[in-house]
Amino acid sequence: MKHFQGYLRSNGTVGIRNLLLIIAVDECAEGIARAISDKVTNSVVLTNYNTCMYGGNEEMIATLINAACNPNVGGALVITMGCGSINPTIITTPIAACGKPVESLTCIKSQGTRSTIREGTEKAQAIADEINRVERVEVPVSQLFVGVKCGGSDTTSGIASNPSVGRAVDKLIDNGASAVAGELLELLGCEDVLRQRSINDQVANNIERLIQEEEKRWHVAGTDLETMSVGNSIGGLTTLEEKSLGALAKTGSRPIQDILKINAKQIDKPKQPGLYLSETTMLCGGAGMHFAALGCQVILWTTGGAGFNNPIVPVIRVSGNPALINDDIDVDATGIMSGTDSIEAVSERILNSLNNVINGEPTAIEEIGYAYCTLYQKDQRVEKLLGIEPK
Amino acid sequence: MNKAIRLNAADNVATLLADAHKGEQIHVISASNGLEGIITLLQDIPFGNKVAWQPMQKGQTVIKGSFSIGKSIKPIATGQMVHVHNVRSQKLDIPTAIIQQIIQQMNIQEDV
Incomplete structure (x- = not known):
């Protein structure tokens, strides 16, 4: 195995899948994200289920952002409710910086759930169309x-x-x-x-x-x-x-x-x-x-x-x-x-x-058994109590 | 004939690939399935457990997959079971009461 056919991203990384990630930054926005995902093929929902607060959840948010920068992801749609403390730009700026098309929507600004789903589906489809133009090319292993x-x-x-x-x-x-x-x-x-x-x-x-x-x-x-x-x-x-x-x-x-x-x-x-x-x-x-x-x-x-x-x-x-x-x-x-x-x-x-x-063949249960995108983080308060500081 | 796998040429134990009984002859195979030799079991050994491939002195390193997995606490003969009753961790021991519980539940014959 010296080469494989993958999706070459603009930052030089190579994906083996070409996914659109729909990120529910606040858990209360997950329903919106799922309703959009149901209408757009090759889309995956990633929800921050924990809280809509930023402080203390930096590790989880970093995991979320880095997952969106994974080479298997071609682009992302970021959805917030609008009343939480995680500003969507905290998420969209680093995703854009790694060269991926990214859009965001705020439910409150978009006049509610129904219109956010409508608007979100249009945006998601536009990003998906852009992603789908990328073709596999031969890259070294x-x-x-x-x-x-x-x-x-x-x-x-x-x-x-x-x-x-x-x-x-x-x-x-x-x-x-x-x-x-x-x-x-x-x-x-x-x-x-x-x-x-x-x-x-x-x-x-x-x-x-x-x-x-x-x-x-x-x-x-x-x-x-x-x-x-x-x-x-x-x-x-x-x-x-x-x-x-x-x-x-x-x-x-x-x-x-x-x-x-x-x-x-x-x-x-x-x-x-x-x-x-x-x-x-x-x-x-x-x-x-x-x-x-x-x-x-x-x-x-x-x-x-x-x-x-x-x-x-x-x-x-x-x-x-x-x-x-x-x-x-x-x-x-x-x-x-x-x-x-x-x-x-x-x-x-x-x-x-x-x-x-x-090279593109699905695994035995890819897209069959639904799996949740579980965001795990170490509890910053417990870390403090245990005296563990990142070096 | 039942088999036991000796994962590395440095190993002094082999892992049983099926339940086997006292007096039974076992084919010991390498990781690439070559026949390394035949040993006679000195006691019943269940699937997934280890048999001594070479005799060991007290305090000798038990090697599986080319790495030390502990030290013998008594002499062990070829064909004997190698487990919690005659080996101790060099890192973190299982509490004695739990070892007794394991020996009892598995019905390990300690002196054979």
């Missing part, structure tokens, strides 16, 4: 940035799907593409391996610090969180490091260039091709949008057997569990569990599927 994530994990993940995705990731990196993983809490116990794989001490120190911060956020005395469950052990996992190394296997073996930070002040982007870690959350829905904000065009997702999806960044699902596999799964790794298929052969099928998807 160095333009590809792949998110890697696991979910619904079981014993088969560590043996079949994670090592197979890891092998595929190694091959992608060797071909000049980039990849990124997150789920820092699940890397507890891998610090030595991560240090060896980091390109320098500074990167290793940053990874260690950000893992420790994530541990602080989640391991709060008196609250219920199992890092290592009895079920994990009965499934065959003996120690925390065995569980974590199984999860790390999906990142392959190549050097880690850096850890991309996601916080209220910055959302990092890769500076050179290669493998990265990031602050992408372990929570699947939020992770989908974190990958979108980092600029990933596609996600490789390993699972026992579940159908996670994201409407902006297509998700290729890999499962090795013969009891749970169904037609939601894009790549069947169950042969590894019966000793009839190899990690090498499955990694080739993953790359094959990836090649098809980035």
Whole structure:
């Protein structure tokens, strides 16, 4: 895989989908956004469900803006109610700055819901017409940035799907593409391996610090969180490091260039091709949008057997569990569990599927199972209480 | 014949790909499905759990997928189950009461 056919954006990034994003800046505007989206093909609704206030929600708004700048998005329509504190220009200015057509509408100024839907549909259709004129062109695979994530994990993940995705990731990196993983809490116990794989001490120190911060956020005395469950052990996992190394296997073996930070002040982007870690959350829905904000065009997702999806960044699902596999799964790794298929052969099928998807073929459940654009953020007040400050 | 996969050439354990029983001969395969050898199980080992591929001394590093996953707390013979009853984490131990609960629920024979 040296090239693929993608949508070249004016800022030089390349999308594998050509979507119109309809952003409901205030949750009360979601109905308007959905009514418009129903009438415009290839449109996706992204709602800030949390609050219409800006203060304290900067990280979520940054994720929203960066997701709109994802190369799979061709343009955006931004809708506010008009009574909240998030000025639409906070959203439209950076989207316009990355070279995308963007328009905004305020419900109160547009004389109410019905007329905003009418006016919004016209604007959305105009942007869609402009986007639809963009055609796929051949670009080098160095333009590809792949998110890697696991979910619904079981014993088969560590043996079949994670090592197979890891092998595929190694091959992608060797071909000049980039990849990124997150789920820092699940890397507890891998610090030595991560240090060896980091390109320098500074990167290793940053990874260690950000893992420790994530541990602080989640391991709060008196609250219920199992890092290592009895079920994990009965499934065959003996120690925390065995569980974590199984999860790390999906990142392959190549050097880690850096850890991309996601916080209220910055959302990092890769500076050179290669493998990265990031602050992408372990929570699947939020992770989908974190990958979108980092600029990933596609996600490789390993699972026992579940159908996670994201409407902006297509998700290729890999499962090795013969009891749970169904037609939601894009790549069947169950042969590894019966000793009839190899990690090498499955990694080739993953790359094959990836090649098809980035060139335009839909994944197994793309546009079938509706998935919400979940915006996850760290609570700034809790961060303050825990003494965590972005550096 | 039931199989166990040894993910890396440096590993001293292999993971069972099916439930297997004491006295059963197991084909140990590599990640590329080559036959590495045959071992006889010294106890019942359920699917997804590990069997010792090489004998281990007390305090030896247990290696899976080329990485250390902990240290043995007693000698382990080839064919024995490798799990919470004879291995400890080097990072964060599972509480003793929980280990006992796991051993009981899985009905692990500790001395074989």
